[in-house]
Amino acid sequence: xxxxxxxxxxxxxxxxxxxxxxxxxxxxxxxxxxxxxxxxxxxxxxxxxxxxxxxxxxxxxxxxxxxxxxxxxxxxxxxxxxxxxxxxxxxxxxxxxxxxxxxxxxxxxxxxxxxxxxxxxxxxxxxxxxxxxxxxxxxxxxxxxxxxxxxxxxxxxxxxxxxxxxxxxxxxxxxxxxxxxxxxxxxxxxxxxxxxxxxxxxxxxxxxxxxxxxxxxxxxxxxxxxxxxxxxxxxxxxxxxxxxxxxxxxxxxxxxxxxxxxxxxxxxxxxxxxxxxxxxxxxxxxxxxxxxxxxxxxxxxxxxxxxxxxxxxxxxxxxxxxxxxxxxxxxxxxxxxxxxxxxxxxxxxxxxxxxxxxxxxxxxxxx
Ligand code: ATP
Numbered sequence: 608x609x610x611x612x613x614x615x616x617x618x619x620x621x622x623x624x625x626x627x628x629x630x631x632x633x634x635x636x637x638x639x640x641x642x643x644x645x646x647x648x649x650x651x652x653x654x655x656x657x658x659x660x661x662x663x664x665x666x667x668x669x670x671x672x673x674x675x676x677x678x679x680x681x682x683x684x685x686x687x688x689x690x691x692x693x694x695x696x697x698x699x700x701x702x703x704x705x706x707x708x709x710x711x712x713x714x715x716x717x718x719x720x721x722x723x724x725x726x727x728x729x730x731x732x733x734x735x736x737x738x739x740x741x742x743x744x745x746x747x748x749x750x751x752x753x754x755x756x757x758x759x760x761x762x763x764x765x766x767x768x769x770x771x772x773x774x775x776x777x778x779x780x781x782x783x784x785x786x787x788x789x790x791x792x793x794x795x796x797x798x799x800x801x802x803x804x805x806x807x808x809x810x811x812x813x814x815x816x817x818x819x820x821x822x823x824x825x826x827x828x829x830x831x832x833x834x835x836x837x838x839x840x841x842x843x844x845x846x847x848x849x850x851x852x853x854x855x856x857x858x859x860x861x862x863x864x865x866x867x868x869x870x871x872x873x874x875x876x877x878x879x880x881x882x883x884x885x886x887x888x889x890x891x892x893x894x895x896x897x898x899x900x901x902x903x904x905x906x907x908x909x910x911x912x913x914x915x916x917x918x919x920x921x922x923x924x925x926x927x928x929x930x931x932x933x934x935x936x937x938x939x940x941x942x943x944x945x946x947x948x949x950x951x952x953x954x955x956x957x958x959x960x961x962x963x964x965x966x967x968x969x970x971x972x973x974x
Contacts, residue, residue: 610640611918612658612703615675616647616682616714619895620756620770622903624676626709628669629911631661637915642703646678647710648685648717654697670908673773673898675756679710691721695728698746699738705750705918707911709769712762712949715753719927719942725749751927752914753942754907758895761805763952764945765931765938769910772902774801774894775811781890782816786851795841795852795883799870801894802857804953808894809857818853819844822860822868830864837873838880852883906932913937 611634615623631641641661644650650657659665669676684690698704708718729747732738755762758774778800789796802808806823813821819841822828828836841852854877860868870887877885899907910930917928917939927942 609705609918610642610701610703611915612642612644612651612698612701612706613661613677614644614647614650614706614708615677615679615756616708616710616717617679618711618757619674619679620758620768620903621673621773621895621897621899622769622907623674623679623709623756624666624669624672625899625904625907626754626756626769626911626914627675627677627907628666629908630707630915631666632663633912634915635663637919639705639915639919642701643677647680647714648682648690648694649680650678651694651697652682652684652690654693654700658697658701658703670904671898673896675709685717688724691717691724692728692731694721695725695749696732696737698749699729699732699742702742702745704746704748705752705921707752707754707914707918709754709756711755711757711759711768712946715755715762715927715929715942716946718751718753719946722749722751722927748923750918750921750925751942752917752921752939753927753929754910754914755929755931758808759802759805760807761802761949761953762929762931762945763948764929764933764940766933767902767906769903769906770895770899771807772906773897773900775808775815776900777894777897778808778812778890779815781888781893782812782818782853782855785888786816786853789851789853789886792884793850795854795877795881795885797854797856797870797873797877797885797887799856799858799887799889801890803859806857806860809855809860813855816853816855818855819849820852820854822854822856822873824857824859824861827861827863827865828868830862830866833862833868834876834880837876841877841883842881852877909937913939 755768760771929942
């Protein structure tokens with residue numbers, strides 16, 4: 608029987624549990640044996656009780672839970688080759704040579720690195736006597752399927768990542784709640800949302816809450832000029848009768864000289880120049896909290912089934928795969944390609960001459 612290891616890694620995202628449940632149950636139905644690996648790559652390095660065979664009933668109730676019930680971690684050892692060698696040994700000792708990893712681009716890169724090194728680890732473990740010749744033979748090839756769990760929606764090759772819809776829903780609910788008090792007091796609110804490199808959450812939130820101004824990493828405003836433009840836009844909208852002002856800023860927003868644009872700085876400008884009663888709200892981990900929306904439950908479930916199918920289809924020559932959603936269809940693509948595309952976009956964004964990958968203008972949000 609083929610054994611499948613399942614782990615969640617990196618930042619938690621709503622819908623990861625739906626994915627774990629789906630992989631466990633679908634793989635049982637397809638005649639495979641699923642194993643839960645607790646606490647991401649740390650569990651792989653630690654082995655022992657962190658690896659547990661999963662029965663159908665072990666994942667009951669998972670569908671509606673946010674976060675990840677099998678735990679996640681940022682594991683420094685796994686970034687080193689020696690850590691990955693120990694991880695390989697854990698898998699081989701448990702007879703697991705297929706792995707579904709649910710995480711962001713770092714986690715998926717880690718899985719792909721492990722796969723690339725796999726033959727080397729097998730040889731080294733065999734030579735040192737840590738595994739037997741039979742274990743080496745039976746686990747000669749490692750199959751990887753990645754699922755993108757990330758609230759940031761920051762991986763190329765999928766229209767939406769698992770968790771992004773729930774986080775956006777949470778942001779909209781929170782901003783709606785702020786608007787009530789903002790309107791009562793004629794206040795301005797500056798809301799910081801997650802997104803160090805990717806402004807998808809901030810951009811979508813600005814559209815969905817009718818924000819007056821937006822700062823995202825992909826569209827850095829001109830250094831020394833944005834302050835005036837911000838004030839002008841907010842003043843115009845008050846002149847037209849609006850009683851409140853709302854500015855959304857992604858945590859990784861910068862100006863064209865790569866100076867951070869922080870919520871407190873925006874507050875200072877609005878308070879000093881426009882004399883607005885301005886408050887800052889940093890939504891923080893609330894964005895990851897609560898139960899997943901139907902979209903993330905659905906994505907986790909159908910993509911989980913596809914991940915198992917991708918493992919079943921894989922031959923020793925199939926590269927690591929990543930499951931996505933493009934134009935409403937579930938897709939399976941080479942993982943490395945998706946990561947390279949993501950990196951090349953991210954590198955462009957982090958340069959001074961970047962002109963705006965999405966061709967957006969923050970000021971166009973002024974209502
Ligand atoms: P998030 O979107 O929340 O940042 P992520 O998966 O990108 O999620 P990371 O912290 O980058 O989060 O990665 C999670 C773990 O994956 C790391 O702690 C490390 O164990 C492993 N990992 C990341 N990058 C690599 C790499 N290049 N090589 C090996 N392992 C890696």
